[in-house]
Amino acid sequence: MIKRFLRSCVAGSLQWSGILARYQNAANGKLLILCYHRILPAQFKARYFVPDLVVTPEAFRHHCRILKQCFDTRPLGEALDILQNGNRNSRPLAAITFDDGYQDNFRFAVPILNEVDLRATFFVISNLIGTSKRPWYDELAHLVSESESFAMALNWLNRNHFTSNSSHQLDAQGIVALAKKLGTDNRRELIEQLSEGRSEAVRTDDCIVTSQQMHAMQSAGHEIGSHSSTHEILTQLDDASLAHEVAGSRRQIEELLGRSIRLFCYPNGDTDDRVVEAVRSAGYTHAVTTESGANLVSQDRFRLRRSFIHEDRLSGLNGKPSDSLLRMEVLGLTDRIFRRRQRMAPA
Numbered sequence: 001m002i003k004r005f006l007r008s009c010v011a012g013s014l015q016w017s018g019i020l021a022r023y024q025n026a027a028n029g030k031l032l033i034l035c036y037h038r039i040l041p042a043q044f045k046a047r048y049f050v051p052d053l054v055v056t057p058e059a060f061r062h063h064c065r066i067l068k069q070c071f072d073t074r075p076l077g078e079a080l081d082i083l084q085n086g087n088r089n090s091r092p093l094a095a096i097t098f099d100d101g102y103q104d105n106f107r108f109a110v111p112i113l114n115e116v117d118l119r120a121t122f123f124v125i126s127n128l129i130g131t132s133k134r135p136w137y138d139e140l141a142h143l144v145s146e147s148e149s150f151a152m153a154l155n156w157l158n159r160n161h162f163t164s165n166s167s168h169q170l171d172a173q174g175i176v177a178l179a180k181k182l183g184t185d186n187r188r189e190l191i192e193q194l195s196e197g198r199s200e201a202v203r204t205d206d207c208i209v210t211s212q213q214m215h216a217m218q219s220a221g222h223e224i225g226s227h228s229s230t231h232e233i234l235t236q237l238d239d240a241s242l243a244h245e246v247a248g249s250r251r252q253i254e255e256l257l258g259r260s261i262r263l264f265c266y267p268n269g270d271t272d273d274r275v276v277e278a279v280r281s282a283g284y285t286h287a288v289t290t291e292s293g294a295n296l297v298s299q300d301r302f303r304l305r306r307s308f309i310h311e312d313r314l315s316g317l318n319g320k321p322s323d324s325l326l327r328m329e330v331l332g333l334t335d336r337i338f339r340r341r342q343r344m345a346p347a
């Protein structure tokens with residue numbers, strides 16, 4: 001509450017003094033990329049294992065209106081071309097991106113974007129397109145939400161010496177965070193053991209978009225990019241698996257869409273020189289990370305920065321989305337003033 005009060009006071013002062021407008025004018029040579037994950041109504045947000053990754057449709061509509069009004073907001077590929085050729089528009093360039101490609105994006109975000117006349121970029125996990133499976137981290141979080149499986153997961157982690165020092169405080173989010181460090185084989189083994197004998201229908205919103213939905217999004221002017229084949233942590237993979245995740249997912253999406261794609265998004269933001277090289281040699285022209293900040297034309301095109309959009313941090317004292325807090329976030333002012341850590345929340 002104190003932080004919200006402080007943020008709101010700072011945002012109000014910056015807007016009232018004209019500093020925010022001046023800072024916005026000065027951002028003209030930059031590309032500001034926003035990173036969203038899920039768009040879901042409040043009751044589902046509260047139930048998701050990382051509520052911070054969920055923005056409600058009401059807040060998203062408000063964000064879109066501000067983005068339409070204050071920024072030149074375009075699909076990322078188009079925005080990158082403009083940045084490259086010099087932005088002659090009077091407003092700073094912005095791009096809205098979504099990680100993972102959940103069906104909730106199609107159901108809730110796309111109609112709002114179309115209504116406000118904005119276009120966005122969706123990074124999709126290619127092996128899950130049109131399936132009724134959850135991404136592995138959602139599946140694991142779902143499994144350990146049940147107390148017996150949670151205890152089994154802790155036992156498995158203990159038995160295999162993977163438990164962190166703070167294991168007594170672990171929750172579903174903590175187990176998923178730990179599982180990200182396990183390596184592909186161990187992670188699969190853990191999930192297989194926990195799901196033995198269980199089969200439950202997955203809610204449609206929790207699945208990844210179908211190819212028909214991707215076609216509809218593309219026809220409406222939205223852009224599709226790759227978020228790998230299975231959302232493995234790419235830095236942990238051998239060369240063959242890395243190629244499957246990076247080049248394989250590009251081929252798969254291009255076959256489904258019948259057109260070339262050029263943008264990649266690193267799962268969980270994890271990358272290194274070898275992964276960058278795999279992305280470059282697979283034919284992508286640009287890739288986005290989870291490092292926060294604005295992009296100048298000189299920014300490494302395979303390490304583009306983004307602003308993680310956290311609904312609660314962008315809400316004012318009345319609990320509603322605040323224009324000035326969103327503008328501060330997109331312009332990178334929130335980072336500068338409050339010195340948040342550079343790495344965003346897990347993607």
Ligand SMILES: [Zn+2]
Pocket residue numbers: 099100227231267268347
């Ligand atoms: Zn992701």
